[in-house]
Amino acid sequence: MTAQPQQLPHPPAPTDHWIDALPQAVLLTEAGCVTRVNAAAARLWNVPQERAAGRPALEIVRRHTLEALLERGGELELEAGGRTLRCTATRDGEFAALIVEDVTEHRRREAELREATAVLSHEFRTPVAALRGVLEALEYDMPPQLAQNFVKQGLQETERLARLVEDLAVGFRPxxxxxxxxxxxxxxxxxxxxxxxxxxxxxxxxxxxxxxxxxxxxxxxxxxxxxxxxxxxxxxxxxxxxxxxxxxxxxxxxxxxxxxxxxxxxxxxxxxxxxxxxxxxxxxxxxxxxxxxxxxxxxxxxxxxxxxxxxxxxxxxxxxxxx
CATH class of the missing domain: 3.30.565.10 (Histidine kinase-like ATPase, C-terminal domain)
Structure with a gap:
C-alpha cells in the first residue's frame, strides 16, 4: 500500500481580535454597510457584532451627523447621554472607518484648568495693586515708623503673591x-x-x-x-x-x-x-x-x-x- 502523503495543517487565518481590545469604539463599512464593529462599539450602540454586519451604517449609529461624517471623513465632537464623544472618520474609496472616543473626563479637566487659571489670575490683581500702592507711597519722605509699616505690608503682599504663584505652578512642575x-x-x-x-x-x-x-x-x-x-x-x-x-x-x-x-x-x-x-x-x-x-x-x-x-x-x- 502506498503511503498517503501527510497533510500539513493550514496556517491559522489572520484574526483581528486586537480590535476588540481597543478602548475606542470602531465601526468599519464598505459601500455604506457595516462590515465590522469592535466590542466597544457594540457596547456604545448596544448592537451585537453579529447583528451589525451587513446593515446600513445609519441603522447602527442612529445619527445623521455620524452617517454624514462617514461619507465625507473628518472629525467632530458631540454630546450623547451626558458624555462628550470625539468622532473621527476616514475614507478610502468604498471603505470607511469611524472611531469614537469618550473624552468626557479630558474635557472636564480642561474646563477645570481654565476655571482655575481664571480664578488665580483674578486673585493676582489684589496683591499686585497693593504692592503698587506701597511702592508709590515709599517714593515720598515719611517718618521711619510709617515707612516701616509700608514695608511690612509690602512683604505680606509679596508672600501672598508667592503662594499664588506656587498654587498656579504646582500642577505643571515636573x-x-x-x-x-x-x-x-x-x-x-x-x-x-x-x-x-x-x-x-x-x-x-x-x-x-x-x-x-x-x-x-x-x-x-x-x-x-x-x-x-x-x-x-x-x-x-x-x-x-x-x-x-x-x-x-x-x-x-x-x-x-x-x-x-x-x-x-x-x-x-x-x-x-x-x-x-x-x-x-x-x-x-x-x-x-x-x-x-x-x-x-x-x-x-x-x-x-x-x-x-x-x-x-x-x-x-x-x-x-x-x-
Missing part, C-alpha cells in the same frame, strides 16, 4: 519624586507656618514617621494647604494633629482640626470653592490643588468626620521599613 521620611516634610511645614501657629496659639503635633516616595515640594504644598486650612476654620488655641498610619503599601496622612462639621465635603475639592464659614480673602483653590497633586502620584484625598474633629486625609506611596 515630578521629582524621591524617597524621604515624612518628618522631613513635617519639619519644613512647621517652620514655614511657625508665625501663624504662634499668632493663633495653636499647638501642632505630628504622628509617627514613615518613609514615603513623593516629590518633596509637592508634598510640602499639600501639607501647607491642609494645615493652613485647619488654622482658618478651626478655633484658635485648639490643637491641630497630623496623624500617620500605614495602609498596605500606602501611607495615610490625616490633618485633624476642631472645626464645625462640614455638610458638603465632596464639593470642597472643586476649583474656587470655599467653606460656608470662610472669612477674609482666599482663592478657594487650596483643596482643589491638594487633590490634583495627590491624584498625580496615584493617591486619594478626602474629608471625613472623626469624633469631634474634621479629618482631611490623603494617601501617598510608602516605603516599608523606615531606616
Amino acid at each position: 515630578t521629582r519624586a524621591r524617597t524621604l521620611p515624612l518628618s522631613e516634610a513635617f519639619s519644613r511645614a512647621e517652620r514655614l507656618l511657625g508665625t501663624e501657629l504662634a499668632a493663633r496659639n495653636t499647638p501642632l503635633t505630628f504622628g509617627p514617621d514613615h518613609l514615603v516616595r513623593a516629590d518633596p515640594d509637592k508634598l510640602l504644598q499639600v501639607l501647607l494647604n491642609l494645615i493652613e486650612n485647619a488654622l482658618k476654620y478651626g478655633p484658635a488655641g485648639q490643637p491641630i494633629e497630623v496623624r500617620t498610619q500605614e495602609r498596605g503599601t500606602w501611607v495615610e496622612v490625616s490633618v485633624l482640626d476642631h472645626g464645625a462639621p462640614i455638610a458638603d465635603t465632596e464639593n470642597l475639592f472643586r476649583a474656587h470653592t470655599r467653606g460656608q464659614r470662610a472669612t477674609g480673602q482666599g482663592s478657594g483653590m487650596g483643596l482643589y490643588i491638594v487633590r490634583s497633586v495627590v491624584h498625580g502620584w496615584g493617591g486619594q484625598a478626602w474629608v471625613e468626620r472623626q469624633g469631634e474633629r474634621n479629618a482631611f486625609c490623603f494617601t501617598l506611596p510608602g516605603v516599608s521599613g523606615l531606616g
